[in-house]
Amino acid sequence: MEINGVTIDNTYAEAFPTWVCRVIITAVTNDWARKAATEATGFATSAIGCPCEAGIECDIPASETPDGRPGVAILICASKKKLKEQVVERLAECILTAPTTAVFNGITDAEEKIPVKLHFFGDGYEYQKEVGGRKCWVIPIMNGEYVGEEEFGIVKGVAGGNFFVMGENQMAALVGAQAASDAIADMKGVITSFPGGIVASGSKVGSLKYKFMVASTNEKYCPTLREKVADSKIPAGIKAVYEIVIDGVDEKSVAAAMGAGVKAAAMVPGVKFISAGNFGGTLGPYKLELHKVL
Amino acid sequence: MEINGVTIDNTYAEAFPTWVCRVIITAVTNDWARKAATEATGFATSAIGCPCEAGIECDIPASETPDGRPGVAILICASKKKLKEQVVERLAECILTAPTTAVFNGITDAEEKIPVKLHFFGDGYEYQKEVGGRKCWVIPIMNGEYVGEEEFGIVKGVAGGNFFVMGENQMAALVGAQAASDAIADMKGVITSFPGGIVASGSKVGSLKYKFMVASTNEKYCPTLREKVADSKIPAGIKAVYEIVIDGVDEKSVAAAMGAGVKAAAMVPGVKFISAGNFGGTLGPYKLELHKVL
């Protein structure tokens, strides 16, 4: 299959379940909501070495937030146990500390909820108040009062949706990956947790040589090793590969993001081949076929 | 003492020692170096709840980096033990994974160094190479090759330099704090680790009411509690307070940043009073007097 002359591999992305929490951050301007969201979703690329995976989902216009202020939605993804801890810590350290912020539950119809009891920070001066129909706590702080909901819906979502953008050279692959990341940036229900939404160094589980490593370079996807390893997955003429990794609230959202991303990458000159990563079903139950998501 | 009609309190910021590592990140463009740096310094506002404190120090022009590409310097601050772990994790998860990055030791003349052995990720395909006079490891990855030094100088720096920007209303204090943050943004040797460089919710150690809390709101600095608590530190007419917290490689750098920040904040209309936080010497040995740093 081809799009704009780019071969789309007949394969699938293998994804796995994760728990997902969606937090709506509002602030006095979009810029301040974004700054808080960026800090709160940092150091959260991969569950392999970070305490969670997190990213900015989308802006939410003031007309659609509970308090009528500009908003940004973030997704935080982890195991259920880790998720609660990470939502608490990231809200406490990165959003409560940020100028003019408020936080609201982003999945109001979730069956499961986690408590995020920041109000103890108020040391007894906190009080309850309804904002936009939401039951919130108000905490006196230095810049005035912080407002936040303290129950957040969580859902069983999908992590590890992915595709590989392969280029005739590094810059073609990079801009192709960036176009894909742009296409996904405002889509609902999904995030790309890596820097700029792009992975430069995909890994395999464990290591052949260093037994103490939990992950190591995926040599079959390394262009410079194409002639040195058996079973290289690098097609002839490919000099660089970037992976777009997508987490989302459900399989449908992840599939839609994959489709939009693949199409956008294929429009960039010098992108030659698009594939996806899977592990024969050992990683997870979701199979997102490239030819179907388009 | 007054600057531009703003009262500068006759007090000092109390700061304490921390270990600091400086990492130079380069990439194909400044934008990509910034994206990696932002991810690597996220979730790192305060050592109270984050695994470290970190931030972007400054851009480094291509003409001054070891590999002749655009660079960004970051500082990571923590206890010596935590520091090594955090530098390793943040480089591995947030920079090695980012497009086109390389990393270099940012304090070449430090007496102490920490090893950051990312080359094991190469699973045997890695090799050594000199880049700009630096002994680096080259790791084959999906986008080509990652280049990085693996020894990083660390120095005993200063954490917790600070000042309070107080305004006649919240927006005056906020823009005043932002002007201060702008003034510090490109200064050498310092970072402001909070979102946008600004703290909205300063804390005290422990809690009077909730014994399980390690920190809680500093009620003496809460404008809405001015009439409700004894010994409020909020001057008459002040409606909002923001704190600028500065970490740096040495006392001199932190003092210079405090001076530049205070002066800049004082130029913003509606800023009325600037003070600083201290704890009677129980927190740390450094006393940075507001009247002296100016």
Add this chain to the structure above:
Amino acid sequence: MEINGVTIDNTYAEAFPTWVCRVIITAVTNDWARKAATEATGFATSAIGCPCEAGIECDIPASETPDGRPGVAILICASKKKLKEQVVERLAECILTAPTTAVFNGITDAEEKIPVKLHFFGDGYEYQKEVGGRKCWVIPIMNGEYVGEEEFGIVKGVAGGNFFVMGENQMAALVGAQAASDAIADMKGVITSFPGGIVASGSKVGSLKYKFMVASTNEKYCPTLREKVADSKIPAGIKAVYEIVIDGVDEKSVAAAMGAGVKAAAMVPGVKFISAGNFGGTLGPYKLELHKVL
């Protein structure tokens, strides 16, 4: 009438007809489309002294553009004669010259069209091609080939929709205006042509003292002149006023943007009064009442 404690004046914005052209700019990434759009809409705040009024309307996702690449829509507003000249010049100088751009007609169902014949730049090497169902010219240039439609729909739109954000001090009014600008930023069919979407120095027609001036400061809206001029429009306690000026493709779009902007500004602490500018019907036929647009 009040919103969030802010008085909404019982008055109207007086607006007037203008011709509007909508251009869709696409590029290899959103960033490059934005850079071209920013240059093409610069020096275009007010028809009083600029050759046209122009601004960025909104991003258009790759899935919705004729060539499947990230897009940005801009509006250019002027008299019919000036409009053609300005669209030609701005496309020729600011978009044709920008990396990887293409341009498409943004109002395909307009009754009137203007020709924008850039293909002569091809000096005979240009040729025609259909892209996304659009009849385009392809011009060989240094970075490859430029693609562009050459007929652009124009409609009789509305210029000068406006409201005033008044604050208890300058920073409150400024952030209020910024929140308004944020709220309007992604709305369809409208632009705010001034820097950051905000006017700091509204004018009146002509000058009382300097007869050679076509416009001068509107002293009735100057807070520092409140006690010095008769009939000051500045309410008691107001220290700063910002005006949001909106141009759009029709009255409905401008009214919607005014409504969203006023609501957003009213959420910012320290904003006290919101009004609008009119000239007793001498300026134009549209009366956009503040109480109705909400």
Add this chain to the structure above:
Amino acid sequence: MEINGVTIDNTYAEAFPTWVCRVIITAVTNDWARKAATEATGFATSAIGCPCEAGIECDIPASETPDGRPGVAILICASKKKLKEQVVERLAECILTAPTTAVFNGITDAEEKIPVKLHFFGDGYEYQKEVGGRKCWVIPIMNGEYVGEEEFGIVKGVAGGNFFVMGENQMAALVGAQAASDAIADMKGVITSFPGGIVASGSKVGSLKYKFMVASTNEKYCPTLREKVADSKIPAGIKAVYEIVIDGVDEKSVAAAMGAGVKAAAMVPGVKFISAGNFGGTLGPYKLELHKVL
């Protein structure tokens, strides 16, 4: 000559004289100074079709501006007659109208000065005041008071410094050009006036086929025409060319910017050849040799 394996052509950029005005814009934050500067330097890529050439030179820290606020310096370049008109219009329409701005003369030791009498806008309410040792006019406006100097030094500078970044494909050339633009972005005394600092469609004077055109595509530098035109300047294997055009206050500054830009572009993988544009001395008296500026 080679840098990092990239051939540097043994040729020169031919540049010509222009008059240059340097304006320092300050505002309450760097962000607001940048917004005003961006608007004021828009629609100013090339004197061929724009009323002037203009761009942002660099940020100026608050500690170095006359009023102690964050600043941005811009350069405006044109013939002496056009220059005065353009400085007046751009300051009046794009900076006086922007929130919280002030303007100061950026070349205080220039032998020649142009008057920029915005104070008539004050309609008699304006007054004089010294700010940071500068004689300024203060104009009452809606957001408070605008402050500005009204005499601006102008110098005979250099326009048209340039080099071509040629790549094995379009994305390599584009990122190479961006790296060059990044390297020049903060250098003193120079601007790159095109979108993102990069020209995608260099032109020749006049047109062979269409006599009414003052400029048309430079077919000798069009990669897609390499086999179709005689004397193509496109080396074998080159698929895209971007030009960096530099204006500056003197020859030395332009040469330094060319050198930094060429070096930075040569570090980007896929960039293959760097050349420069000249016209046998018919355009202007300055010859900036590529091998000497490095």
